Amino acid sequence: MTKGSRLLTAALAVLISASALTACGTSGTSSSAGEASTSAPAVVKKKASAAALTTPTIETSGQLTICTALSTGNPPTYFTDSENKPVGAEVEMAEWIAKDLGLDAKFVDVAFASIVPAVQAGKCDVIMSSLYIKPERAKVVDFTPYLMSGSAVAAPKGNPKKITGMDDSLCGLKVSAAVGKTATLLAQEQAKQCEADGKAKLTVVQTDQTTAAVQQLVSGQVDAYAGETPVVLYYQKKQANSFEMVGKPFGEIEVGAAVKKGNDELSAALSKSFTAMNKDGAYSQILKRWSMTSLAYKF
Template structure:
């Protein structure tokens, strides 16, 4: 599902317009449990005090499991994705099992506060108003990127190469604003402006690139990563990610022990190399929190 940094369902509300490939994967129903994953190790590297979790021996994550490649259901109705793998790795460091509770994004913070789960892992942007309600353990960025046909990867290496070319994006997104700003720089430099094509659905913008009607398509890095995973021989990323914002695992304000434990677990997962491996697997190295 395409999500801009200003109109994303992670920051405001759920948007329609998933890619065709993503739509086939979104078979989970909001409000249902995602089941347990990742059996606990025999010895926990990071210790949790007694009573730190709603259910002993299990950490439950509230997550809107509908956003490949971060969280979605596979054909066996099992939660998969980059955030799922990261959450499972954190659980292993804590010596507990991971349980994924599929939760509507609009009600995800109230669900945490009502102790329906222990933490939120669901591409929750770290914003000042949210920091008043929950505590965060930052674990990655969300960002925008440009996608080009692989055959054009050598000539379009960044937005600087789009002067005089066509680019598609979803109406009202930060990507379109970014392209508009870059187009203005083209004209100031005496070059032709970028021909920006806007569409109400992100999937329609992608289709323009598939059909060769535009030279580039702007979207979130996360959506682009899923597109590249599905069609690795057809598309490439152009340039560095932009419009970055931090994403974090949220815990209740009165739950300092779990917050601190998750922070230690994340440090351990990063040190072991598992964090880098997860991002690499899902084409999300551009969202590395250390980057």
């Protein structure tokens, strides 16, 4: 072999080795980024799918943006942990859905009272925040149902005031509730009924946070708490010695993922993904983990 041939052979070997190293490096970086961005809880056993949705179906390609009233908090469906990380049943479902669609999940904290306008304004792609499917809401956003809920009343353990539910047994008492929730509106209606019937005044004490409203009951500042059924069931188990549901849950209603009116492609994708979650078994696992099995939606 001549000196020129040896030099050419060596140069080709260097080029081939460099190409192989570059390819391996790119593959490794992509895989690591994908694993880091999903941040799905251990309970969610789901491999990421190839992204099928892009703008304008979603606001940002590669990302599913979810509006959730995290600051309000609504254990066990959504709230933040000690490290300010979103947790809860709906959070896990949202992360599973995003991964199933081949997207990264990004949560946007929005006040519950402003959450529908937020999705209409394009601040997020979908609302997953225990949003009840009501006719007036269905006129302005499109829903994909995925959970059942309702309202309930709780009292201190032993029910010293003999409260029987959302009725005149609350007249003359103080009830805590979170701003904007259906149970709060029902408590306000009951307060009007107490007054109309000439009975003692029912005082509804509203707070910006569900957890604060519950704490008012636990600390003895109020006589009862009115809130969503999942919240009452969660705290009845978590604080069994100081908190109990009184009467039966009422106002059963569907909870849905809401998107902009007319965004049929995203609605169809969400519906298909929720059905897949149910068939996969992840849906029942998530509900069981958060003591919400009784509130499963029948897909």
